[in-house]
Amino acid sequence: MRRRQLLALTPAAALAACTAEEPSQGPGADGPGGSSDGSSDRGGAEGTSSQEPSAASSAPTTTEPPTAAERLLETLSPRELAGQLVLVGIPAGSEIPEQVLTEHHAGGIFLLQVWESAEAVDRTVARARELSRSGLPALIAVDQEGGQVRMLRGDTARKTPSAETLGEQGTEAVTEAYTSIGEDLAARGIQVAFSPVADVVDPALGDANEPVGGLDRGFGTEPEAVGECVAAATTALAAQGIGATLKHFPGLGRVQKNTDFSAEGIEDEVTGPEDPFLQSFRAGIEAGAQLVMMSSAIYPQLEAGVPAMFSAAAIQDLLRDGLGFEGLVVTDDIGAAKAVAAVPVPERATRLLEAGGDVVLTADASLTGELVDAIEGWAARSPEQEQRVRESAGRMLALKEQLGLLQG
Structure with missing residues (x-):
């Protein structure tokens, strides 16, 4: 793959490889020095010199x-690369x-629990x-979906309906609500919303789908309609300068239990590479979503026994190569979530990187040093792993630049 070839290059060489102009070729050209009939074309008729520059050789690079x-x-x-x-x-x-x-140079913070004071958020x-x-500002994010999942309340942000209600009302209602969310986050100096939820709820489960259906977090049960709502939310956030996060890839709509609170009942036996439930994520990607949050659930049709956030089949093969996503891939919480409690803390970071992901989220701030240590140590073990970390850090910095945090 082209992406993997670039990983072997230095950043400067990769940049040159990506941006050099292709040589122009005339009709019937087969490549440098060749003609359409395969001859070397050394001698020109009527005494034409073979030393005259060709269009290919004279084109500027x-x-x-x-x-x-x-x-x-x-x-x-x-250390700074790892911390990002x-x-x-x-x-x-x-x-x-x-x-x-x-000390740990974390890439940023996200606001947990319910914040009702604008003054506290601003502080x-x-x-x-x-x-x-200096010159390496923290990214600020928050879970702000509407309905029951609103970390900003009180005078910090306006109340918005749940995704379920918005899905019933249609895309105009979605645009209005997510414009409001984007405006409120921008006013507080927050750059990223951990929303919209792109999960399609299995109608056979409904509210029995605890993480999404049971909390009214999904736009619906029909992939195309959900995709239209996800695209509308993504576009509305972008219009306010806020980065949208599609979650929870490849979908939590078919599991029964919430991965935050359970390590059981979190297998989705159906979702695979050709699943129509992926359509909503594709719609969000095409609308310009800059982040995708991986699910902590397990998808045997992709990789048996492996949470999606640690699965190369889910991240590299399906999300990046299959759906064409080039932005920042983040985990759901790996600090306090029951779904990954059995995984040693250092591996929660390095397994994500091995699978092609970028950034780990921890609700437990006390784990920050251990996670950064693990990433820094992993990068030091080989040039390939060091370049893998640089690639992800580059995506984080690119996001910060796109959201106006870096000086030009």
Whole structure:
């Protein structure tokens, strides 16, 4: 694959490989030095010199100047590269532990639990800026879907309906609600919404689907209609400068239990590479979603016994190669979630990277150092693994640049 070939290159060489202009070829050209009949074309009729430059050899080769993210990537230490691949949850009413950003250089934070004071949110966002290294600002994210899943309430954000209600009302209602969400997040200095939910709920389960149907978090049970709502939400957030996160790939609509609270009842025996329930994720990707959150559930049709967030079949083969997603792939919570409790903490980060993912989310801030240590140590073991970490850090920095956090 082209992506894998670029991993072997230095960032500067990869940039040149991606941006050099292709030589122009005239009609019937087979390549440099050849004619359409396969002859070497050394001698020209009527004394034409064979030394005259061809269109291919005279075409200029140009490269685009490096972006702010690419320039910054070249300056980061191994510790800073590793830290960019961790997002840390900060519960309402608590302070950001200083070492999360000063020592471990976490890529950013996300707001946990319910925040009802705009002043408290603003203070936390400002503190994240103060603790971050100059020129390497923290990304700020929050779960803000509407309905029951709204971390910002009170005077921090307006109330919006659940996805289930919005799905019944149609895409205009979705656009209105997610425009409101985007405006409220932008006003608080937050760049990423961990929404919209792209899961299609199995109508045979309905509310028995605890993580989505039971909480009214899904736009519906029909993939095409859900996809239209997901695209509308993604577009509305982008219009306010907010990055959308499609979740929970490849879908939680067919499991019974919530992966946050259970390691049982979280297998989806149906979803596979050609599943129509993937249509909603494809719609969100085509609408420009910049992040995808992986499910912690298990999908035997993709990779038996392996949570999707640790599965190369789910991330690399299906999401990236199959659906063409090139943005930031993040986990659901790996800090407190029961679904991954049996996995050693360091492996929760390195297995994601091995599978082709980028960033781990931990609701337990005390795990930050251990996760960053694991990523830094893993990168030091081989040039290929170091480049894998650089690739993901590059995606994080590119996202920060797209969302206006990096200086040009």
